[in-house]
Amino acid sequence: METNYGTLVSLLSCLCVASVVVVCIVSGHYSQSIKFSGAEPGDSVATIELQTKVTASHEVRAVFSSQPPAFYVNRLRNHTLIRKIKKRTRYQGQEEGLARARASIRKAFSNLNRSSEIGGEDNNEVPTGDVYRNAGAFYQSYVEMEKRLKVYVYEEGEVPMIHDGPCKDIYTIEGRFIHEIEHGDGKFRTRDAERAHVYFMPFSVTWMVKYLYKPLTYNLTPLRQFVSDYVSVISTKYPFWNTTQGADHFMLACHDWGPHASRGHPVLYNTSIRVLCNANTSEGFNPQKDVSLPEIHLYGGNVNPKLLSPPPPNSPRPFLAFFAGGLHGPIRPILIQHWMGRDTDLRVYEYLPKDMDYYSLMLQSKYCLCPSGHEVASPRIVEAIYSECVPVILSDHYVLPFSDVLRWEAFSVKVEASEIPRLKEVLQAISEEKYTRLKEGVRAVRRHFELNQPAKRFDVFHMILHSVWLRRINLKLG
Incomplete structure (x- = not known):
């Protein structure tokens, strides 16, 4: 049986992305198709066509064993090759969706008066006016973000330096974003890492400074080491960092030393999306991939x-x-x-x-x-x-x-x-x-x-996500 199963696996290596079909050329046979898909709704459905053979005694059996075809399907469900096929199919579908988003934004870009065409919307909410580079393109991009964007938040680590941040001082935006993405309405968050467009590393540089930094030493090595260790953990445990070299991962920091902490991992510094209050181009901030974060000082956590x-x-x-x-x-x-x-x-x-x-x-x-x-x-x-x-x-x-x-x-x-x-x-x-x-x-x-709790359309939380979204749709992977 093991030899027969190996033969089937070798045949499966010839599968192409467009269709998943195993063909066995034998005389006097007919085909039986078995469809399977992952547990999650929306998975692409792959089809394996197992050829069966009519014997002299007119018994129908699988070519490679007396076991029914479903036996092989069940064994193949967890096979690495099948998982790769499903992942590739899902990945292709995700990139095709982003390509459609890019096309719709380009189309909207050419129409400056898009607000007059929008139906079913509160036109007081639709962005218009000279404060926007292109209001129509921004609105279309925002709508595409609402429809498509999925963020995976790594669950590794413990508070206070991970999954927490300041909410009542000059670095308020750092903690408030972490709290909203982890405990908000969950519209953008996905628990299925393979469905994510971007991956968020929810560490707080401000709390690193508070708990790791020794005052007056100006020694930032502990911050960099923490970031290095964090990236090592997620890149070892998950395949996503290595798949894109961190290009679809983002960190967020409002502390002045956010850029210095990101130097703890060269790929994070040079390739990943860094969302920073300290958006200084003379210190390595790259607006093509990095995001400028507004600094919001809330005394006691509230606007005066x-x-x-x-x-x-x-x-x-x-x-x-x-x-x-x-x-x-x-x-x-x-x-x-x-x-x-x-x-x-x-x-x-x-x-x-x-x-x-x-x-x-x-x-x-x-x-x-x-x-x-x-x-x-x-x-x-x-x-x-x-x-x-x-x-x-x-x-x-x-x-x-x-x-x-x-x-x-x-x-x-x-x-x-x-x-x-x-x-x-x-x-x-x-x-x-x-x-x-x-x-x-x-x-x-x-x-x-404006910081709202809960977050509202077009507020600062959504604008931060939209800035990350723009960098992701401009990133063509594969």
Whole structure:
């Protein structure tokens, strides 16, 4: 029997992807087809055609044994070759689905007024306007993401450094994303790793710093070693990392040292999708594969009540610009040197006086200055958006969040560090008409930076996933 089974396996090696058929050429025979599929709905159904033979005594038996054909099918179910065939078929179907998504997005790209064609949608929810690079293409891509994207979250590891993260400080987005993808409505998560388009490694760099880093040593080796060990575990236990060399895997970190931690594994650093607040191109951030993550500071885990309902659009904003913050990094000292205490229109402080309220000043200012500190990202950008104060970006080498989709020039102002001495002149040169458009743009993009629990369509959680989705559909595997 073992010899006969080996013969059947050798014949199966000739199977092609398009059809799974074993043909045995014998005289005086007829065919019996047996279909089988995996336990999961949606699996491709493969068909093995086992030839049977009519003997002289008119007994019908399988060519290779007196066992019925189903016996061989049952034995073959768990055979490596059959598993590879099923995996390849499933993989092909997945890539074909992504190809259809790409085609539909390209088609939408050519139609800028797509919102007028959309039926069955709340048109107040459909993205429109100059704040988008192409609203139609973005909407179609978003819909395709909702329809198709599946994320596998590795279950290895324990809290606090895995499956957990900060939810109540400057790195809030790190913990909130992990919590939402693991404990949210589960729309995008799949427990079947073979069905996933992307694979999430749910470790927290912020908690690594808290539990592994020795203060004042500036020794980041423990962080890198942790990441290296983590990748070693998942790449040894599962085939998915090695199949794509990590190209369809992503990590997420808001801590400044996220990029440094990712250096713990060279393939992760160079090939995988890194979702980072510290999106600094001078430190290896690659916008072709990496994702810029907005930094959101939630004191106590909640948005300040003053920012939940900004004043009406026509409310007076008596101050031209505002900034208050610690003196660190290369840009803030220049800002403080030229403007602190120099002008009543430009309210610039290193330490805000106790009788002044930070968010009240934002709500009273037309422009909010967002200089980088030690690293490029600043939570002031999102705070400015929440307060409907036009962000003024004072940062070098910074890839702004969601810039694949959003036209930041439609709702923010970019000022080079060399222009800081002329900052008031630069801002006053912006016409009132343009300022009004910028402020309207800020109001339009606010929903894309909001943290909701549970998450809502087009909010920051979904925008992060969409950024990952864009990189996955642009990645052609195989």
